[in-house]
Amino acid sequence: MTQDVEMADQALPSKSLSSPDPSVLPHLKEIASLIETGAYAREVRRISRAVRLTMVLRKKLKASSLGAFLNYVLVPGSDVHSRLSSFLPKEDEHDMEVDSAPSGTPAPVKHPLPELEIYCYLLVLIFLIDQKKYDEAKACSSASIARLKTVNRRTVDVLASRLYFYYSLCYELTGDLAEIRGNLLALHRIATLRRDELGQETLLNLLLRNYLHYNLYDQAEKLRSKAPHFEAHSNQQAIFHTIPFCRYLFYLGKIRTIQLEYTDAKESLLQAARKAPQAALGFRVQCNKWAIIVRLLLGEIPERTVFMQKGMEKALRPYFELTNAVRIGDLELFRNVAEKFSSTFGSDRTNNLIVRLRHNVIRTGLRNISISYSRISLTDVAKKLRLDSPNPVADAESIVSKAIRDGAIDATLDHANGWMVSKETGDIYSTNEPQIAFNSRIAFCLNMHNEAVRALRFPPNSHKEKESAEKRRERQQQEQELAQHIAEEDDDDF
Amino acid sequence: MDPKITEVSQTFERFKAAFVRNDFDTCTRLLSQLKVLLTAFTSLPPLFQETSNAIHELTIARDIYEHAVVLSVKMEDQDAFERDFFQLKPYYTDACGRLPASPQEYPILGLNLLRLLVQNRIAEFHTELELLSQSALDNPCIKHAVELEQSFMEGAYHRVLSARQTVPDATYAYFMDLLAKTVRDEIAGCSEKAYDRLSTSDARQILLFSSDKELLQYVEKFFFLSKLSDQKCCAGASRVGDEGRVYHLPESKRFRPLQGNTVPSAHHSNTQLRKGVGANRLRRYATHLLL
Numbered sequence: 012m013t014q015d016v017e018m019a020d021q022a023l024p025s026k027s028l029s030s031p032d033p034s035v036l037p038h039l040k041e042i043a044s045l046i047e048t049g050a051y052a053r054e055v056r057r058i059s060r061a062v063r064l065t066m067v068l069r070k071k072l073k074a075s076s077l078g079a080f081l082n083y084v085l086v087p088g089s090d091v092h093s094r095l096s097s098f099l100p101k102e103d104e105h106d107m108e109v110d111s112a113p114s115g116t117p118a119p120v121k122h123p124l125p126e127l128e129i130y131c132y133l134l135v136l137i138f139l140i141d142q143k144k145y146d147e148a149k150a151c152s153s154a155s156i157a158r159l160k161t162v163n164r165r166t167v168d169v170l171a172s173r174l175y176f177y178y179s180l181c182y183e184l185t186g187d188l189a190e191i192r193g194n195l196l197a198l199h200r201i202a203t204l205r206r207d208e209l210g211q212e213t214l215l216n217l218l219l220r221n222y223l224h225y226n227l228y229d230q231a232e233k234l235r236s237k238a239p240h241f242e243a244h245s246n247q248q249a250i251f252h253t254i255p256f257c258r259y260l261f262y263l264g265k266i267r268t269i270q271l272e273y274t275d276a277k278e279s280l281l282q283a284a285r286k287a288p289q290a291a292l293g294f295r296v297q298c299n300k301w302a303i304i305v306r307l308l309l310g311e312i313p314e315r316t317v318f319m320q321k322g323m324e325k326a327l328r329p330y331f332e333l334t335n336a337v338r339i340g341d342l343e344l345f346r347n348v349a350e351k352f353s354s355t356f357g358s359d360r361t362n363n364l365i366v367r368l369r370h371n372v373i374r375t376g377l378r379n380i381s382i383s384y385s386r387i388s389l390t391d392v393a394k395k396l397r398l399d400s401p402n403p404v405a406d407a408e409s410i411v412s413k414a415i416r417d418g419a420i421d422a423t424l425d426h427a428n429g430w431m432v433s434k435e436t437g438d439i440y441s442t443n444e445p446q447i448a449f450n451s452r453i454a455f456c457l458n459m460h461n462e463a464v465r466a467l468r469f470p471p472n473s474h475k476e477k478e479s480a481e482k483r484r485e486r487q488q489q490e491q492e493l494a495q496h497i498a499e500e501d502d503d504d505f
Numbered sequence: 506m507d508p509k510i511t512e513v514s515q516t517f518e519r520f521k522a523a524f525v526r527n528d529f530d531t532c533t534r535l536l537s538q539l540k541v542l543l544t545a546f547t548s549l550p551p552l553f554q555e556t557s558n559a560i561h562e563l564t565i566a567r568d569i570y571e572h573a574v575v576l577s578v579k580m581e582d583q584d585a586f587e588r589d590f591f592q593l594k595p596y597y598t599d600a601c602g603r604l605p606a607s608p609q610e611y612p613i614l615g616l617n618l619l620r621l622l623v624q625n626r627i628a629e630f631h632t633e634l635e636l637l638s639q640s641a642l643d644n645p646c647i648k649h650a651v652e653l654e655q656s657f658m659e660g661a662y663h664r665v666l667s668a669r670q671t672v673p674d675a676t677y678a679y680f681m682d683l684l685a686k687t688v689r690d691e692i693a694g695c696s697e698k699a700y701d702r703l704s705t706s707d708a709r710q711i712l713l714f715s716s717d718k719e720l721l722q723y724v725e726k727f728f729f730l731s732k733l734s735d736q737k738c739c740a741g742a743s744r745v746g747d748e749g750r751v752y753h754l755p756e757s758k759r760f761r762p763l764q765g766n767t768v769p770s771a772h773h774s775n776t777q778l779r780k781g782v783g784a785n786r787l788r789r790y791a792t793h794l795l796l
Contacts, residue, residue: 415695
């Protein structure tokens with residue numbers, strides 16, 4: 012949503028002043044040379060840097076500068092060149108001539124590198140998406156995917172993974188995600204065969220997203236459980252891996268929630284929310300919403316601080332009221348909240364989960380009753396729970412007996428007198444409870460320790476080049492850029 | 506018209522005739538013939554080729570599988586139901602843009618939900634539920650199944666059982682009967698934990714039996730079932746005492762000496778029975794009483 016606003020702002024100036032921004036073209040040329048050296052030296056690092064720099068330029072891209080850049084990098088008149096320039100708006104013809112004159116003469120490379128060619132595709136695609144020319148974007152992305160299938164170079168992987176992403180994005184924006192599912196699956200297979208890890212991660216995420224878009228949880232789970240896992244990278248420091256991993260965790264959490272594996276779901280969702288970059292607000296809000304529901308379903312009550320996180324108060328408001336209703340155990344209030352925010356829950360697609368919560372509301376209410384009264388008649392239980400059914404006492408009786416069986420409350424029923432007798436809570440330290448709690452905490456600490464030790468492993472060759480001050484600065488900067496980047500991407504999803 | 510289609514529709518007509526007569530043998534025979542014939546159509550899933558009479562083929566195939574699902578319910582064959590339903594599903598999900606909606610769609614989806622509920626496959630139940638649109642959820646057939654699941658999860662078993670009277674479709678009766686059995690087992694399991702003692706008449710009422718005899722038979726079965734499984738279950742097993750009371754022994758009272766005249770006192774003059782011995786004796790005694 013935020014992005015739409017931004018784009019509306021920027022659409023105006025691009026029309027009014029059509030002269031090429033002088034600063035963009037040299038930057039693009041710089042990036043091109045970066046890709047070139049990266050391709051020759053087989054250094055993926057440089058290419059990733061080029062992609063990051065492009066994201067910074069994204070907002071300044073114009074048809075004119077793009078046209079000039081295409082002329083500079085690709086051979087004018089070649090297949091690719093004519094195809095790509097056909098996607099650019101024609102009105103800037105005049106400017107293009109001006110720009111192409113100087114760059115056409117040197118004719119830098121006769122046969123452009125595949126990396127550069129792919130990069131041009133990426134650039135044009137991003138431009139088209141930003142200009143909301145989705146049909147052209149779709150054509151362009153399909154052409155680029157067809158070209159990608161014939162290139163097998165590890166240096167292309169970074170560019171390719173971005174292309175996959177935008178390929179899926181432009182189909183999602185036009186609402187035809189189902190169309191490309193087969194293609195994505197084929198690409199995922201190719202990426203797996205080529206050991207293109209980044210591509211695999213990106214494509215797996217896109218596929219999961221694709222399935223979940225249509226609520227195909229079954230298929231998503233089957234794919235996820237059979238696809239090569241990338242938990243193995245979870246400790247890699249490279250931010251390029253953590254972002255796909257965050258998304259993966261989020262999708263995983265969603266799948267598990269639907270399949271009632273709440274404990275695992277909670278773990279993935281909380282981890283996703285924690286690992287996501289600070290700037291990715293939309294993504295974190297979404298993670299938090301799901302995490303709150305899962306915790307409620309588990310019978311936990313999320314702390315107030317969860318709802319008071321910066322920038323999230325408003326978005327989490329409905330969930331806050333929901334939590335409140337569950338905490339009090341008031342069915343009436345719960346029903347009202349669910350009704351009041353049903354449109355929000357509908358658009359978050361959490362409606363069905365909220366229906367499941369009803370049962371937890373009853374449980375909490377029952378627990379409160381069982382704590383407050385040592386003996387209470389079933390009629391009163393039914394009244395307090397506000398069960399609206401033709402036969403409240405019988406319902407209350409069976410609900411209580413189920414709660415006793417499930418261990419939610421410690422009580423017994425007396426059918427003859429029609430009351431519920433709460434058992435006195437004995438000394439908890441005489442049971443195994445403290446031991447169990449202690450054990451789970453120790454396990455958590457040990458696990459954390461192991462994870463930390465594992466994370467200490469360094470990527471290959473890192474011992475050879477020490478991180479200089481400049482490099483560190485660069486790394487921090489790129490992390491920030493990326494964080495911003497994912498934030499933008501997520502804003503248009505949610 | 507394509508001879509293949511003519512053949513299929515003729516066989517299908519015969520199948521429908523047998524279907525109405527409830528002639529299951531003929532039905533199954535014709536159905537397997539039909540399924541083989543359908544494989545020759547390339548417009549069906551998973552190929553979905555655009556042929557000239559694709560719509561006609563898809564419609565007839567969908568109709569056949571719908572009948573197959575209903576037939577499996579009539580024959581009370583859950584495995585066949587699952588197989589046929591999965592064959593039918595692509596017609597609802599992937600071909601929905603090309604075919605007019607089938608009037609049978611929601612009843613069959615509801616049936617499938619009910620089946621998952623009966624088989625206690627709750628995760629799959631929810632996965633299927635996510636696929637349904639809001640309008641589908643408002644359909645009485647689907648709503649019925651969804652409400653059943655809710656009452657089942659809450660423990661409002663009476664609501665589940667009373668839903669038997671309000672089935673939206675006659676085919677639902679089979680699964681509702683199965684569900685009633687599941688519910689009874691659930692109630693028995695819950696009451697075992699929840700009540701210290703329960704008179705026979707109350708137990709009969711809670712477990713929804715019409716006569717004491719049925720109750721005794723059930724208790725017997727329940728008891729033997731628990732005996733077969735691990736030790737824990739048999740500790741909570743029910744026992745019929747001579748004064749006509751069903752005792753439910755919660756776990757905490759497991760090896761305490763039993764009060765009253767229900768067990769001959771000679772067997773346990775010492776206050777604490779040892780684990781294995783106690784349980785065995787109890788079981789032998791209860792069996793003796795029941796037989």
